[in-house]
Amino acid sequence: MSKLEDFLGPLSKGVWEVSVDKTEVTEPLGADWEMSALNVPTPGTICSYRKGQYHVHETRDQWKVHLDRYDPKKHPILHLVDDAPLLLMIGDTFVTLFSTLNPKDNKDIEENLKDQKQSWHFQVIAGIFMILLGIFIFDDPIAAFSGAFNIGLPWIMVGFGILVIADGIWNLLKRKPENVETGINQVKRGEIPWGIVIVAVGIFVMDIDLMTWVRILTIILMIWMFASAIFLLIRVGRGRKAVPEGFVSRLVIGVISLAFVICTIYIPYSLVYFMMLTVSAIVFVLGLVLLVNGLRLRHFMKVIKLKATE
Numbered sequence: 001m002s003k004l005e006d007f008l009g010p011l012s013k014g015v016w017e018v019s020v021d022k023t024e025v026t027e028p029l030g031a032d033w034e035m036s037a038l039n040v041p042t043p044g045t046i047c048s049y050r051k052g053q054y055h056v057h058e059t060r061d062q063w064k065v066h067l068d069r070y071d072p073k074k075h076p077i078l079h080l081v082d083d084a085p086l087l088l089m090i091g092d093t094f095v096t097l098f099s100t101l102n103p104k105d106n107k108d109i110e111e112n113l114k115d116q117k118q119s120w121h122f123q124v125i126a127g128i129f130m131i132l133l134g135i136f137i138f139d140d141p142i143a144a145f146s147g148a149f150n151i152g153l154p155w156i157m158v159g160f161g162i163l164v165i166a167d168g169i170w171n172l173l174k175r176k177p178e179n180v181e182t183g184i185n186q187v188k189r190g191e192i193p194w195g196i197v198i199v200a201v202g203i204f205v206m207d208i209d210l211m212t213w214v215r216i217l218t219i220i221l222m223i224w225m226f227a228s229a230i231f232l233l234i235r236v237g238r239g240r241k242a243v244p245e246g247f248v249s250r251l252v253i254g255v256i257s258l259a260f261v262i263c264t265i266y267i268p269y270s271l272v273y274f275m276m277l278t279v280s281a282i283v284f285v286l287g288l289v290l291l292v293n294g295l296r297l298r299h300f301m302k303v304i305k306l307k308a309t310e
Helices: 010-012 078-082 086-099 108-114 122-137 140-171 177-189 191-205 210-237 247-266 269-307
Strands: 017-022 047-051 052-056 064-068
Touching: 010 017, 052 177, 064 269, 078 210, 086 210, 086 247, 086 269, 122 140, 122 269, 140 191, 140 210, 210 247, 210 269, 247 269
Parallel strands: none
Antiparallel strands: 017 064, 047 052, 052 064
Protein backbone atom coordinates (compact mmCIF):
# COMPACT_ATOMS: atom_id res chain seq x y z
CA MET A 1 0.00 0.00 0.00
CA SER A 2 1.43 3.39 -0.96
CA LYS A 3 0.32 6.89 0.00
CA LEU A 4 0.89 10.06 -1.99
CA GLU A 5 3.16 11.29 0.81
CA ASP A 6 5.57 8.41 0.07
CA PHE A 7 6.55 10.11 -3.21
CA LEU A 8 7.09 13.66 -1.91
CA GLY A 9 10.68 13.34 -0.65
CA PRO A 10 12.23 15.24 -3.61
CA LEU A 11 10.26 18.37 -2.69
CA SER A 12 12.39 18.83 0.44
CA LYS A 13 15.54 18.63 -1.70
CA GLY A 14 14.84 21.59 -3.97
CA VAL A 15 12.63 19.94 -6.62
CA TRP A 16 9.76 22.27 -7.49
CA GLU A 17 7.10 19.76 -8.51
CA VAL A 18 6.59 16.01 -8.27
CA SER A 19 4.24 14.21 -10.69
CA VAL A 20 2.90 10.86 -9.50
CA ASP A 21 0.81 8.54 -11.65
CA LYS A 22 -2.49 7.70 -9.98
CA THR A 23 -1.82 4.01 -10.56
CA GLU A 24 1.15 4.24 -8.17
CA VAL A 25 -0.92 5.64 -5.29
CA THR A 26 -2.98 2.82 -3.85
CA GLU A 27 -4.47 4.68 -0.86
CA PRO A 28 -6.87 7.65 -1.10
CA LEU A 29 -5.84 11.04 0.23
CA GLY A 30 -6.11 11.21 4.01
CA ALA A 31 -8.45 13.46 5.96
CA ASP A 32 -5.61 15.94 6.52
CA TRP A 33 -5.71 16.84 2.82
CA GLU A 34 -8.29 19.62 2.46
CA MET A 35 -9.93 20.61 -0.81
CA SER A 36 -8.73 24.03 -1.95
CA ALA A 37 -11.31 26.28 -3.59
CA LEU A 38 -8.97 29.12 -4.63
CA ASN A 39 -5.84 28.32 -6.64
CA VAL A 40 -3.64 29.72 -9.36
CA PRO A 41 -5.28 28.26 -12.51
CA THR A 42 -3.41 25.26 -13.92
CA PRO A 43 -4.16 23.43 -17.22
CA GLY A 44 -5.69 20.00 -16.81
CA THR A 45 -6.51 20.36 -13.12
CA ILE A 46 -9.66 18.54 -11.98
CA CYS A 47 -9.40 19.37 -8.29
CA SER A 48 -6.88 20.83 -5.86
CA TYR A 49 -5.97 19.87 -2.28
CA ARG A 50 -3.71 21.30 0.42
CA LYS A 51 -1.91 19.88 3.42
CA GLY A 52 0.10 22.56 5.15
CA GLN A 53 2.59 23.81 2.55
CA TYR A 54 1.91 20.85 0.25
CA HIS A 55 -0.35 21.72 -2.67
CA VAL A 56 -1.55 18.99 -5.03
CA HIS A 57 -3.30 19.41 -8.38
CA GLU A 58 -5.28 16.37 -9.44
CA THR A 59 -5.34 15.72 -13.18
CA ARG A 60 -6.99 12.89 -15.07
CA ASP A 61 -3.97 10.58 -14.72
CA GLN A 62 -1.63 12.16 -12.15
CA TRP A 63 -1.15 13.87 -8.84
CA LYS A 64 1.03 16.97 -9.33
CA VAL A 65 2.42 18.19 -6.02
CA HIS A 66 4.50 21.26 -5.23
CA LEU A 67 5.59 22.86 -1.98
CA ASP A 68 4.32 26.38 -1.31
CA ARG A 69 6.65 28.66 0.59
CA TYR A 70 3.83 29.67 2.94
CA ASP A 71 0.82 27.76 4.26
CA PRO A 72 -2.20 29.87 3.12
CA LYS A 73 -4.12 28.99 6.31
CA LYS A 74 -1.36 30.30 8.59
CA HIS A 75 0.11 33.04 6.38
CA PRO A 76 -2.53 34.06 3.79
CA ILE A 77 -0.95 37.44 3.00
CA LEU A 78 2.58 36.05 2.53
CA HIS A 79 1.12 33.25 0.42
CA LEU A 80 -0.53 35.77 -1.91
CA VAL A 81 2.60 37.91 -2.07
CA ASP A 82 5.20 35.19 -2.70
CA ASP A 83 3.42 32.01 -3.86
CA ALA A 84 0.64 33.67 -5.89
CA PRO A 85 1.72 37.11 -7.18
CA LEU A 86 -0.96 38.90 -9.17
CA LEU A 87 0.80 38.74 -12.55
CA LEU A 88 1.38 34.99 -12.14
CA MET A 89 -2.33 34.47 -11.50
CA ILE A 90 -3.25 36.54 -14.57
CA GLY A 91 -0.73 34.76 -16.81
CA ASP A 92 -1.70 31.27 -15.69
CA THR A 93 -5.39 32.12 -16.11
CA PHE A 94 -4.82 32.89 -19.80
CA VAL A 95 -2.62 29.81 -20.27
CA THR A 96 -5.30 27.60 -18.71
CA LEU A 97 -8.11 29.12 -20.78
CA PHE A 98 -6.23 28.80 -24.09
CA SER A 99 -5.16 25.24 -23.26
CA THR A 100 -8.82 24.17 -23.21
CA LEU A 101 -9.24 25.40 -26.80
CA ASN A 102 -6.94 22.69 -28.11
CA PRO A 103 -7.69 19.31 -26.49
CA LYS A 104 -5.05 16.62 -27.11
CA ASP A 105 -7.67 14.19 -28.40
CA ASN A 106 -11.40 13.58 -28.40
CA LYS A 107 -11.35 11.97 -24.97
CA ASP A 108 -12.27 15.21 -23.19
CA ILE A 109 -15.18 15.76 -25.56
CA GLU A 110 -16.37 12.19 -25.08
CA GLU A 111 -16.34 12.62 -21.30
CA ASN A 112 -18.33 15.87 -21.58
CA LEU A 113 -20.78 14.12 -23.85
CA LYS A 114 -21.24 11.27 -21.38
CA ASP A 115 -21.56 13.54 -18.35
CA GLN A 116 -24.10 15.86 -20.05
CA LYS A 117 -23.40 18.42 -17.34
CA GLN A 118 -23.65 21.26 -19.85
CA SER A 119 -25.34 21.01 -23.23
CA TRP A 120 -23.73 22.63 -26.24
CA HIS A 121 -26.66 25.07 -26.35
CA PHE A 122 -25.81 26.47 -22.93
CA GLN A 123 -22.10 26.73 -23.74
CA VAL A 124 -22.73 28.59 -26.99
CA ILE A 125 -25.23 31.03 -25.42
CA ALA A 126 -23.02 31.60 -22.37
CA GLY A 127 -19.99 32.03 -24.64
CA ILE A 128 -21.68 34.70 -26.77
CA PHE A 129 -22.84 36.50 -23.60
CA MET A 130 -19.32 36.46 -22.12
CA ILE A 131 -17.78 37.71 -25.38
CA LEU A 132 -20.23 40.64 -25.49
CA LEU A 133 -19.59 41.37 -21.80
CA GLY A 134 -15.84 41.38 -22.40
CA ILE A 135 -16.29 43.83 -25.29
CA PHE A 136 -18.49 46.06 -23.10
CA ILE A 137 -15.90 46.15 -20.29
CA PHE A 138 -13.11 46.91 -22.79
CA ASP A 139 -15.15 49.67 -24.43
CA ASP A 140 -15.92 51.46 -21.13
CA PRO A 141 -13.78 50.13 -18.23
CA ILE A 142 -14.81 52.92 -15.86
CA ALA A 143 -18.54 52.27 -16.32
CA ALA A 144 -17.94 48.54 -15.80
CA PHE A 145 -15.90 49.25 -12.67
CA SER A 146 -18.62 51.55 -11.31
CA GLY A 147 -21.31 48.95 -11.97
CA ALA A 148 -19.28 46.22 -10.27
CA PHE A 149 -18.39 48.16 -7.12
CA ASN A 150 -21.23 50.67 -6.73
CA ILE A 151 -24.06 48.29 -7.65
CA GLY A 152 -22.91 44.68 -7.93
CA LEU A 153 -20.77 44.32 -4.79
CA PRO A 154 -23.19 46.01 -2.32
CA TRP A 155 -26.19 43.98 -3.51
CA ILE A 156 -24.20 40.75 -3.52
CA MET A 157 -23.23 41.43 0.10
CA VAL A 158 -26.82 42.26 1.08
CA GLY A 159 -28.12 39.14 -0.66
CA PHE A 160 -25.49 36.93 0.94
CA GLY A 161 -26.21 38.40 4.36
CA ILE A 162 -29.93 37.69 3.94
CA LEU A 163 -29.15 34.09 3.00
CA VAL A 164 -26.98 33.72 6.12
CA ILE A 165 -29.79 35.11 8.31
CA ALA A 166 -32.36 32.84 6.65
CA ASP A 167 -30.09 29.83 7.18
CA GLY A 168 -29.77 30.69 10.88
CA ILE A 169 -33.54 31.02 11.27
CA TRP A 170 -34.09 27.75 9.38
CA ASN A 171 -31.63 25.92 11.64
CA LEU A 172 -33.53 27.26 14.66
CA LEU A 173 -36.93 26.18 13.31
CA LYS A 174 -35.66 22.66 12.63
CA ARG A 175 -34.81 22.11 16.29
CA LYS A 176 -37.04 20.09 18.57
CA PRO A 177 -39.01 22.10 21.19
CA GLU A 178 -36.84 20.89 24.06
CA ASN A 179 -33.73 22.20 22.28
CA VAL A 180 -35.07 25.61 21.23
CA GLU A 181 -33.40 27.56 24.06
CA THR A 182 -30.02 25.99 23.29
CA GLY A 183 -30.62 26.70 19.61
CA ILE A 184 -31.41 30.38 20.29
CA ASN A 185 -28.15 30.80 22.18
CA GLN A 186 -26.21 29.16 19.35
CA VAL A 187 -27.94 31.27 16.71
CA LYS A 188 -27.20 34.46 18.67
CA ARG A 189 -23.52 33.56 18.49
CA GLY A 190 -23.68 32.26 14.93
CA GLU A 191 -25.40 32.87 11.62
CA ILE A 192 -27.95 35.60 12.36
CA PRO A 193 -25.56 38.20 13.90
CA TRP A 194 -23.01 37.62 11.12
CA GLY A 195 -25.78 37.93 8.53
CA ILE A 196 -26.91 41.24 10.03
CA VAL A 197 -23.33 42.54 9.98
CA ILE A 198 -22.89 41.54 6.31
CA VAL A 199 -26.17 43.22 5.32
CA ALA A 200 -25.19 46.37 7.25
CA VAL A 201 -21.78 46.49 5.54
CA GLY A 202 -23.45 45.99 2.15
CA ILE A 203 -25.79 48.92 2.81
CA PHE A 204 -22.87 51.05 4.04
CA VAL A 205 -20.71 50.47 0.95
CA MET A 206 -23.60 51.62 -1.29
CA ASP A 207 -22.70 55.18 -0.26
CA ILE A 208 -19.02 54.87 -1.22
CA ASP A 209 -18.39 56.96 -4.34
CA LEU A 210 -16.55 55.75 -7.45
CA MET A 211 -13.26 57.58 -6.84
CA THR A 212 -13.03 56.20 -3.31
CA TRP A 213 -13.35 52.66 -4.70
CA VAL A 214 -10.68 53.46 -7.29
CA ARG A 215 -8.31 54.72 -4.58
CA ILE A 216 -8.96 51.68 -2.36
CA LEU A 217 -8.31 49.21 -5.18
CA THR A 218 -5.26 51.14 -6.36
CA ILE A 219 -3.71 51.01 -2.90
CA ILE A 220 -4.44 47.28 -2.52
CA LEU A 221 -2.98 46.45 -5.95
CA MET A 222 0.10 48.63 -5.39
CA ILE A 223 0.86 47.03 -2.03
CA TRP A 224 0.32 43.51 -3.42
CA MET A 225 2.49 44.03 -6.50
CA PHE A 226 5.23 45.96 -4.68
CA ALA A 227 5.47 43.29 -1.97
CA SER A 228 5.55 40.53 -4.61
CA ALA A 229 8.28 42.36 -6.53
CA ILE A 230 10.46 42.73 -3.42
CA PHE A 231 10.01 39.12 -2.29
CA LEU A 232 10.63 37.68 -5.75
CA LEU A 233 13.63 39.88 -6.57
CA ILE A 234 15.27 39.11 -3.22
CA ARG A 235 14.91 35.37 -3.91
CA VAL A 236 16.16 35.80 -7.47
CA GLY A 237 19.19 37.63 -6.08
CA ARG A 238 20.06 34.54 -4.04
CA GLY A 239 20.42 32.43 -7.16
CA ARG A 240 18.53 29.73 -9.04
CA LYS A 241 18.38 27.34 -6.08
CA ALA A 242 16.25 29.86 -4.18
CA VAL A 243 13.70 29.91 -7.01
CA PRO A 244 12.96 26.27 -7.93
CA GLU A 245 9.60 27.20 -9.46
CA GLY A 246 11.35 29.13 -12.28
CA PHE A 247 14.21 31.62 -12.06
CA VAL A 248 13.46 33.55 -15.27
CA SER A 249 9.66 33.63 -14.82
CA ARG A 250 9.92 34.98 -11.27
CA LEU A 251 12.53 37.54 -12.34
CA VAL A 252 10.22 38.78 -15.10
CA ILE A 253 7.21 38.88 -12.78
CA GLY A 254 9.19 40.78 -10.13
CA VAL A 255 10.52 43.37 -12.61
CA ILE A 256 7.16 43.94 -14.32
CA SER A 257 5.33 44.17 -10.96
CA LEU A 258 7.79 46.84 -9.81
CA ALA A 259 7.39 48.68 -13.13
CA PHE A 260 3.61 48.73 -12.70
CA VAL A 261 3.94 50.23 -9.22
CA ILE A 262 6.32 52.95 -10.45
CA CYS A 263 4.02 53.66 -13.40
CA THR A 264 1.05 54.06 -11.04
CA ILE A 265 2.97 56.64 -9.00
CA TYR A 266 3.33 58.83 -12.10
CA ILE A 267 0.01 57.88 -13.72
CA PRO A 268 -2.54 57.55 -10.89
CA TYR A 269 -5.19 54.84 -11.21
CA SER A 270 -3.42 53.21 -14.18
CA LEU A 271 -3.38 49.93 -12.24
CA VAL A 272 -7.16 49.95 -11.92
CA TYR A 273 -7.49 50.66 -15.64
CA PHE A 274 -5.06 47.82 -16.40
CA MET A 275 -7.01 45.44 -14.14
CA MET A 276 -10.30 46.26 -15.84
CA LEU A 277 -8.75 45.69 -19.28
CA THR A 278 -7.36 42.40 -17.96
CA VAL A 279 -10.80 41.40 -16.67
CA SER A 280 -12.30 42.25 -20.06
CA ALA A 281 -9.70 40.06 -21.80
CA ILE A 282 -10.29 37.15 -19.40
CA VAL A 283 -14.07 37.39 -19.81
CA PHE A 284 -13.70 37.59 -23.62
CA VAL A 285 -11.36 34.57 -23.78
CA LEU A 286 -13.61 32.62 -21.40
CA GLY A 287 -16.54 33.34 -23.71
CA LEU A 288 -14.47 32.24 -26.70
CA VAL A 289 -13.59 28.99 -24.92
CA LEU A 290 -17.25 28.28 -24.11
CA LEU A 291 -18.33 29.10 -27.66
CA VAL A 292 -15.65 26.97 -29.33
CA ASN A 293 -16.13 24.03 -26.96
CA GLY A 294 -19.91 24.23 -27.37
CA LEU A 295 -19.62 24.17 -31.16
CA ARG A 296 -17.06 21.36 -30.94
CA LEU A 297 -19.40 19.35 -28.72
CA ARG A 298 -22.28 19.97 -31.17
CA HIS A 299 -20.13 18.71 -34.04
CA PHE A 300 -19.10 15.65 -32.06
CA MET A 301 -22.72 14.85 -31.21
CA LYS A 302 -23.63 15.03 -34.91
CA VAL A 303 -20.77 12.64 -35.72
CA ILE A 304 -22.06 10.18 -33.11
CA LYS A 305 -25.60 10.36 -34.57
CA LEU A 306 -24.32 9.76 -38.10
CA LYS A 307 -22.35 6.72 -36.97
CA ALA A 308 -25.40 5.38 -35.14
CA THR A 309 -27.58 5.61 -38.27
CA GLU A 310 -25.06 3.86 -40.53
